[in-house]
Each structure stands twice: as structure tokens, then as C-alpha cells.
Amino acid sequence: MDPRVVGRLRCPVCHDPLAEVGDARVLRCPRRHSFDIARQGYVNLLAGRAPHAGDTAEMVAARADFLAAGHFDLISAVLATAAVHARHASAATAATDQAHPQPPAPTAHGYPLVVDAGAGTGRHLAAVLAALPDAVGLALDVAKPALRRAARAHPRAAAALTDTWQRLPLADAAATVLLNVFAPRNGAEFHRVLDRAGRLLVVTPAEDHLGELVAALGLLRVDPAKADRVADSLGGHFTEESTAVHRRELTLTGTEVATLVGMGPSAWHTDPAGLADRIAVLGEPVRVTVAVRLGVYRPRQAPPPRAR
Numbered sequence: 001m002d003p004r005v006v007g008r009l010r011c012p013v014c015h016d017p018l019a020e021v022g023d024a025r026v027l028r029c030p031r032r033h034s035f036d037i038a039r040q041g042y043v044n045l046l047a048g049r050a051p052h053a054g055d056t057a058e059m060v061a062a063r064a065d066f067l068a069a070g071h072f073d074l075i076s077a078v079l080a081t082a083a084v085h086a087r088h089a090s091a092a093t094a095a096t097d098q099a100h101p102q103p104p105a106p107t108a109h110g111y112p113l114v115v116d117a118g119a120g121t122g123r124h125l126a127a128v129l130a131a132l133p134d135a136v137g138l139a140l141d142v143a144k145p146a147l148r149r150a151a152r153a154h155p156r157a158a159a160a161l162t163d164t165w166q167r168l169p170l171a172d173a174a175a176t177v178l179l180n181v182f183a184p185r186n187g188a189e190f191h192r193v194l195d196r197a198g199r200l201l202v203v204t205p206a207e208d209h210l211g212e213l214v215a216a217l218g219l220l221r222v223d224p225a226k227a228d229r230v231a232d233s234l235g236g237h238f239t240e241e242s243t244a245v246h247r248r249e250l251t252l253t254g255t256e257v258a259t260l261v262g263m264g265p266s267a268w269h270t271d272p273a274g275l276a277d278r279i280a281v282l283g284e285p286v287r288v289t290v291a292v293r294l295g296v297y298r299p300r301q302a303p304p305p306r307a308r
Contacts, residue, residue: 180200
């Protein structure tokens with residue numbers, strides 16, 4: 001595992017630093033809590049048992065196929081662009097924001113760290129790392145099938161099994177950029193692990209995302225109050241710098257539509273046989289709108305301690 005990432009990992013049991021033990025493919029803290037690195041390249045840093053296993057192998061395979069075809073490259077592209085801007089903004093903030101000085105973020109060999117919380121297969125993280133050639137990356141997910149792919153998504157990326165709702169296995173202020181794409185948001189933990197000058201990039205579905213398929217196929221609808229719920233989940237810890245909706249029209253085959261449904265939350269609620277019949281009625285090609293909202297957030301600064 002990349003030592004530039006390991007240097008910022010923390011033991012999920014005692015929160016002490018972790019280090020790789022020789023050639024044993026084990027991470028261990030000074031208190032001798034040990035965590036095996038799987039042969040697929042990811043490390044299990046769960047504190048106890050996860051309350052759920054995340055996406056199934058079938059869902060992950062469907063997502064990998066759909067993403068490999070480039071259909072969601074819009075998301076990767078807007079994240080990569082935003083990450084480059086975030087990197088410049090964080091550097092400027094670090095240089096000029098002296099109102100409430102804080103200890104500098106721990107860095108491993110001076111490399112910025114991009115963390116993807118809920119990384120899935122790691123495709124979006126890989127795109128961001130390609131745009132930030134001096135950065136290293138860490139994919140976090142609760143689904144082992146996803147991490148088997150994420151660990152190989154990019155030469156500068158590592159992967160760890162963890163639950164976003166638990167304490168993240170990272171040092172305070174470890175990350176320069178934190179990605180969150182269609183995944184749960186833990187505002188308090190995101191704030192803890194993000195450098196004071198860093199940026200959080202959150203991608204959520206806009207209300208018309210996949211709108212052509214929702215009624216026709218009986219898919220789950222995007223909550224009209226989604227943007228408000230995101231703001232509420234982060235508001236106590238982050239300040240929104242910007243938000244923008246990005247759209248692209250896809251032209252899909254029936255097979256690709258089935259793959260799209262199979263990779264998302266509607267897969268848990270859809271009968272495969274009935275779905276195939278409804279897709280057949282659509283004919284080909286099927287035109288589908290991808291509509292996502294990208295929010296850029298800056299950590300709120302803690303007030304300075306009161307003089308005694």
C-alpha cells in the first residue's frame with residue numbers, strides 16, 4: 001500500500017498511527033492492533049462489524065460496465081475541474097487566512113491527499129488524481145466488491161473498507177480534497193479529516209436526473225428537497241462556496257438502461273422480469289438525462305479559544 005497514504009491512516013480501534021509491517025501485508029499501530037491488506041489491495045479498517053454490506057457484487061459489476069462506457073464521464077470531468085480549482089483555492093486560503101491559526105495539516109512527504117468517501121469502483125477518484133499529478137488518493141467504501149476495483153483504479157490510489165457513519169480511519173486534517181458522490185455524508189467526520197484550507201466536493205442527483213426513466217420504469221424519484229437535506233447535513237460544519245447543476249443527454253440501448261437501473265438504489269426495489277418488459281416497450285435508442293448538482297464546501301473554522 002502506498003506509504004504516502006498509509007502515513008495519514010489511523011487505527012480504527014485506538015486512533016494511533018498505522019504503519020505497514022515489512023512484507024507481511026499488514027498495517028499495525030503501536031498498540032499492536034493489526035489489519036490485513038487483502039490480496040486485491042484494500043485494507044479492512046472497520047471498527048467492528050458494519051451495519052450493512054453496501055452494494056452487491058452484481059450492482060458493482062453493473063456500475064463498472066456503465067462507467068467504463070463513459071456515460072457518467074460528465075461527473076468525473078466536473079469533479080476533476082473542481083478539484084483543480086479547490087487545490088488552488090486551498091493554497092490561497094492557507095496563505096491568507098490567518099484569522100484563527102491552526103496547526104498545519106499532517107502531510108506524508110508533502111503530498112496532497114484526495115479522499116473519496118463512498119468511492120464505489122474508484123473511477124471518479126482516478127479522474128481527479130489524473131488532474132492532480134502530485135496528489136495521492138484514498139477510496140473509502142463499505143462494499144468489498146467495490147473496493148476490489150477501487151484499489152486498482154489508479155497507481156496513486158489506495159483503498160480501505162470503512163463505514164462513513166463511523167469515525168473515519170484518518171488523521172485530523174489529513175485530506176486536501178474530499179469527494180462525496182451519490183453517497184452518505186457525515187458532516188462532523190468530513191470536517192475533522194479535511195484540512196482547514198481544503199474543500200469538500202459533493203455530487204448529488206438533481207430533481208430531473210434520469211427523469212425519462214423514473215415514471216416509465218417505476219424507479220425511485222429524487223427527493224425534491226434533496227438540496228435542502230444536503231445543506232442541513234453539512235451546514236453546521238461547512239460553508240457552501242458554490243453550487244451548479246450539470247446536465248448531459250445520453251443515448252442508450254435497452255441493455256444499457258438495464259445496467260443503469262441495476263447499478264443504483266432502484267436495483268433493490270425492482271423486479272428484473274417486470275423491468276425487462278418495461279424496457280422493451282421503450283424501444284431504442286433511449287434518451288436519458290443525466291443531471292447532477294455539484295456543491296463546493298469550505299470547512300467552517302472553529303473560533304479561537306477564549307483567554308482565561
